[in-house]
Amino acid sequence: xxxxxxxxxxxxxxxxxxxxxxxxxxxxxxxxxxxxxxxxxxxxxxxxxxxxxxxxxxxxxxxxxxxxxxxxxxxxxxxxxxxxxxxxxxxxxxxxxxxxxxxxxxxxxxxxxxxxxxxxxxxxxxxxxxxxxxxxxxxxxxxxxxxxxxxxxxxxxxxxxxxxxxxxxxxxxxxxxxxxxxxxxxxxxxxxxxxxxxxxxxxxxxxxxxxxxxxxxxxxxxxxxxxxxxxxxxxxxxxxxxxxxxxxxxxxxxxxxxxxxxxxxxxxxxxxxxxxxxxxxxxxxxxxxxxxxxxxxxxxxxxxxxxxxxxxxxxxxxxxxxxxxxxxxxxxxxxxxxxxxxxxxxxxxxxxxxxxxxxxxxxxxxxxxxxxxxxxxxxxxxxxxxxxxxxxxxxxxxxxxxxxxx
Numbered sequence: 484x485x486x487x488x489x490x491x492x493x494x495x496x497x498x499x500x501x502x503x504x505x506x507x508x509x510x511x512x513x514x515x516x517x518x519x520x521x522x523x524x525x526x527x528x529x530x531x532x533x534x535x536x537x538x539x540x541x542x543x544x545x546x547x548x549x550x551x552x553x554x555x556x557x558x559x560x561x562x563x564x565x566x567x568x569x570x571x572x573x574x575x576x577x578x579x580x581x582x583x584x585x586x587x588x589x590x591x592x593x594x595x596x597x598x599x600x601x602x603x604x605x606x607x608x609x610x611x612x613x614x615x616x617x618x619x620x621x622x623x624x625x626x627x628x629x630x631x632x633x634x635x636x637x638x639x640x641x642x643x644x645x646x647x648x649x650x651x652x653x654x655x656x657x658x659x660x661x662x663x664x665x666x667x668x669x670x671x672x673x674x675x676x677x678x679x680x681x682x683x684x685x686x687x688x689x690x691x692x693x694x695x696x697x698x699x700x701x702x703x704x705x706x707x708x709x710x711x712x713x714x715x716x717x718x719x720x721x722x723x724x725x726x727x728x729x730x731x732x733x734x735x736x737x738x739x740x741x742x743x744x745x746x747x748x749x750x751x752x753x754x755x756x757x758x759x760x761x762x763x764x765x766x767x768x769x770x771x772x773x774x775x776x777x778x779x780x781x782x783x784x785x786x787x788x789x790x791x792x793x794x795x796x797x798x799x800x801x802x803x804x805x806x807x808x809x810x811x812x813x814x815x816x817x818x819x820x821x822x823x824x825x826x827x828x829x830x831x832x833x834x835x836x837x838x839x840x841x842x843x844x845x846x847x848x849x850x851x852x853x854x855x856x857x858x859x860x861x862x863x864x865x866x867x868x869x870x871x872x873x874x875x876x877x878x879x880x881x882x883x884x885x886x887x888x889x
Contacts, residue, residue, distance in 0.1 A: 516567035666693035675704035788861035825867035
């Protein structure tokens with residue numbers, strides 16, 4: 484995090500005084516942040532640029548002055564994609580500054596639905612109960628009835644319900660031993676909202692290349708949602724819990740399947756005892772040369788989540804991994820530098836006037852690509868994009884890979 488420091492002459496210690504934010508005059512005016520800002524693409528006015536938002540953030544966390552309703556509105560439009568941070572020549576820590584502003588401003592102003600959602604994710608018992616209820620809802624046929632009857636639309640729950648992940652599968656076991664030549668043991672980070680098909684595909688592939696897989700029962704949410712919604716104290720507790728739970732395991736690595744979770748794990752104040760790996764990166768680095776996949780002809784378009792592209796910067800492993808499938812062509816989705824609007828799933832609900840057009844642009848690019856599948860490595864992006872496409876058109880890259888195992 485970017486801080487400004489002064490020296491204490493008496494003690495010789497550095498004292499943290501404030502977040503360092505360059506003056507507006509220090510901006511190089513290169514326009515790079517403007518060109519990659521998704522909200523500016525939707526509404527090309529100065530107030531919808533990172534340069535304008537950083538002035539609002541400065542008021543909140545350094546000047547401690549009130550902001551106008553319009554300033555707050557434009558600040559909340561931000562999808563937190565951090566494309567501006569990745570490309571800024573001044574290397575400003577925009578993501579951390581934005582979180583600090585949210586903490587000052589929004590920590591006690593969530594809607595009832597948002598508060599309930601945050602509490603559910605925060606408490607393991609509530610999350611387990613919610614998972615069971617959603618699975619029953621999806622298995623029983625009640626979901627289809629609610630969708631076709633128009634009940635969800637009348638209750639104004641249709642947009643939120645459309646973002647539900649598939650919970651209908653069986654819960655994961657706590658251990659999956661490999662029956663192939665043993666190479667090691669890894670732990671799978673499932674997060675609070677994961678896709679069972681993706682998680683099982685990860686287990687299948689890790690087992691196939693010789694790794695036992697542990698799935699800690701008591702693991703917690705990564706904390707990213709709370710961190711970005713102005714509740715860093717809860718995010719910190721979740722991080723400490725995960726540090727304790729995964730630190731107690733004797734494993735070679737912690738594997739995650741959602742890039743947004745992976746980014747949060749990488750940015751923990753106290754790093755995990757075992758290095759977190761994106762599933763595609765780990766498989767790509769440890770793939771046995773003798774394991775040949777079944778051929779599959781066709782084209783898939785790769786959507787690069789912002790957390791993967793702008794912060795983790797490990798998206799190339801997805802392309803390299805898919806290149807192992809004979810006959811398959813993996814191409815980048817047009818305008819991958821622009822956010823899809825999901826914003827961790829929260830933005831898709833809270834700012835539909837921003838998230839909707841951004842998603843529609845991605846779907847249009849997918850249509851023009853003539854690809855048969857849209858591949859993405861983040862659950863939030865996947866659920867958001869599925870709203871505009873059929874469920875079987877959006878897939879995690881490792882699901883595609885697992886389907887080609889001999």
